[in-house]
Structures are given as C-alpha cells and as structure tokens.
Amino acid sequence: MTPPVVPEQEEAGSIDSSGRIKVKLSPLGKELSLTSQQAQKQERDKDIDDSSLPDGIKDILKRIRDLKEQIQQKLMELQRIQASDKGSEAEKMQELERVQGELTSLNGALSSAHAMLNKIMDDIKLDGDSRMDVAGLLMK
DSSP: OOOOOOHHHHHHTSBOTTSOBOOOOOHHHHHHHHHHHHHHHHHHTHHHHHSOSOHHHHHHHHHHHHHHHHHHHHHHHHHHHHHOOOSOHHHHHHHHHHHHHHHHHHHHHHHHHHHHHHHHHHHTTOOHHHHHHHHHHHHO
16 A cells, blocks of 8 residues: 655655655765764674784675675565566566676675685785684684
8 A cells, every 4th residue: 555645745756656655865864874884884893803813804804794795685685576576577587687697796706705815814824723713704
C-alpha cells in the first residue's frame, strides 16, 4: 500500500511517480553520515591498527575487509533480485548479470589483495608469530 501523494510533497520531490518516498539529506546530514561511517570503519579496524604489524600489511588487511564487506553486500543484492517479483524476466536477468559481473570483479580484487599480502610478508620475511597475527586478523 502506497501513501497518498500530497501535491506539495510531489513538487518537493519527496515522493516519486511510483509512490515511493524519497529522502534527501542536507549537506550537514551527508557529512554526519560520512563521519558515522568513518567511525564505524575505524572501530571495525581497531584490532588491525592496534597490532604491531607493519603499516603496509595493515593497509592490505583493511582493504581485504573492505572487499569482503562489498562482496557480502553484492551477495545480498543478488538474493534480493532473485526474490523480487518486480520487472520482467529480461530485466531481472540483466540486473543479475550486472551484479554477478561486479561480484567477479570484487573476487578478483580480493584474490589480488591476498596475493599482494603474501608477497609483502615474504619480501619482508615476516616471522611466524606475525604471520599468525595476520591469519587471525584475516579470520575476523
């Protein structure tokens, strides 16, 4: 059930033609949202930052976490598309192919990041304890 369209709302652009409500954030709202996202990311990566690993390895570990998050989001998007009954089958297939292509790219980037991490650990001759720390951080 869609809410009734009030002329003032339609003119302001808060309800689109299909009756869905749209929200527009002010510049301050966008800034606060970004600040919140950055704070969440810093909290998520606190264990990496607190480790005694070299900065280059810390950066790659953070990148790997970012890629894993993006992959999870794309997998959820695939599930939503598959469960959706909106649009034609052709549109649905096109959307599925687009998301699958993005997933392929993200998985390739994740593989590259893992390879780079292994190369750096070998190049700097990272000791066994530090390698265990890296493995532990990768598991989170």
